[in-house]
Amino acid sequence: MNFNLRTRLSFMMFLEFFVWGSWYVTMGTFLGANLGARDQDISLAFSTQSFGAIIAPFIVGLIADRYFHAQRILGVIHLIGAGLMYLLYQSDDFSVFFPLLLVYMILFMPTLALVNSISFNQMKDPAKEFSIIRVWGTIGWIAAGILISWMAWDSQAGMANGLLRNTWLMASVVSVILGFFSFTLPQTPPRADRSTDFKLSELLGLDALSLLKHRNFAIFFISSILICIPLAFYYQNASPFLTEIGVENSTGKMTLGQISEVLFMLALPIFFSRFGIKKTLIVAMLAWAARYLFFAFGNADEQVWMLLVGIALHGVCYDFFFVSGQIYTDAHAGTKFKSSAQGLITLATYGVGMLIGFWAAGHISDYFLIAEGDHDWKSIWLIPSGISVLVLLFFMSLFKEEKIKPINNL
Known part of the structure; x- marks a missing residue:
């Protein structure tokens, strides 16, 4: 090029x-x-x-x-x-x-x-x-x-x-x-041939549902949906949380998450090839739980470093789970379901999983509203942290280690 x-x-x-x-x-x-x-x-x-x-x-x-x-x-x-x-x-x-x-x-x-x-x-x-x-x-x-x-x-x-x-x-x-x-x-x-019949199942990736017959992929698929519930808490609540507790220039500070995303993207191929898919996904889910604990106990004063660490963990949370998950999905899908499988995962995570997450985050935030513009943020953040731990335990107990061919260039 x-x-x-x-x-x-x-x-x-x-x-x-x-x-x-x-x-x-x-x-x-x-x-x-x-x-x-x-x-x-x-x-x-x-x-x-x-x-x-x-x-x-x-x-x-x-x-x-x-x-x-x-x-x-x-x-x-x-x-x-x-x-x-x-x-x-x-x-x-x-x-x-x-x-x-x-x-x-x-x-x-x-x-x-x-x-x-x-x-x-x-x-x-x-x-x-x-x-x-x-x-x-x-x-x-x-x-x-x-x-x-x-x-x-x-x-x-x-x-x-x-x-x-x-x-x-x-x-x-x-x-x-x-x-x-x-x-x-x-x-x-x-590129599609307009002379061929339109298939809704193919468009939505539903023809890749046959991959769920593989036990490990089914566990990964369910975990992907579930982990998007705590993910929604971050997207929805992080900025209001930082603003409400008095963190200045909060939007600029939140770009630490994207900076770390670039860095961990470079580290992912090395980690993935050395430790395998199971350990990579486990590290990601641990990072989800840890980041919300940092948010729960951090503040805008002497514990502001905890908030910054929580934001910076975004690279591990996103790259180690979603990018490695795309690689894992691609490896299982093969040629026949390559596009359909990625479409199915996207529909399940950003569609179903985060839809549930945004709904839950709204109700939980409203429940812990103390006064107008004042929330019990510690209680709010402990909930997605707990959900992340439960998803982690579910994944660790049921997903069996397997070897797949890693992609060295993402």
Whole structure:
């Protein structure tokens, strides 16, 4: 891949995740501070990601794979998304905000597959080339968080003046840039044969359900769904938690999670090949339990280091479970179910698992609401920590060690 093409694809990834990171991290804080949303309202807003993940295969599989060029769909979606982001920027009531966000996420979630498809279509050796492109997405997310904190939109003074609302305007502007830029990307024509019959089971990855006949894969599949319940607590509650207890520049500090994600992504192939799939997944689940313990007992003063460690553990939590899980799924799927199996795992985790998690996090946060804008965060964080331990014990007792061929370049 020549330098010009690599630069264009990297810029695409940077913008894609900059748009997402511009508002997703601080949405819970924004809804509480600007729209007076309750905890259950906030959980409903975050659940739009799950609804988008469930519906995404229809858009990608039925439209992008069969009828239109991927780069053109990407451009159209982001231009529409820019308009929706601007309307969200102007929203003053949750009843108006939620349906706009739901439509946006149904459109946005398929773009995560589209940017991958556009990239893979230009690569001769994706195993070696994709990580170089994809890492710019993480850098884009980090840049958005640092920019928000640098402009003090997430500070106590910034929120008091309603500046956190600007995150939606920033996402709208960048989405316009990505929308027009997408039309300049390399041609990525549809690959599916339109003459063949449309199969819903194949689109959703349901034809890969036969893999559940393998005991180990079934245990991994169930554990993947269950571990997404505590994961939802982090996405939904971390920013409001840090803001409420008085951590300044919290959005910038939360980019430590993405920085660690890059570092542990590089360490994963070594760990995976040396210790195997079971130990890798166990370390990930231990990290989930540990991070929530750090959140439970940390504070914004002398124990702030505990909060920073908890954030930095995101790399272990995400890479060691989800990325290694993708490798494990690919190894079990074989050629026949390679795409279907990944689709099934995505539907189960980001769809079903996190939908349950967001619902639970909303109800639990509401239950431990002491007063307006004041929660019993210690009790809240101990619950996902306990759930992580239970999932860990379930996995350790039933999953048998097995050897699979590791991927040395992610």
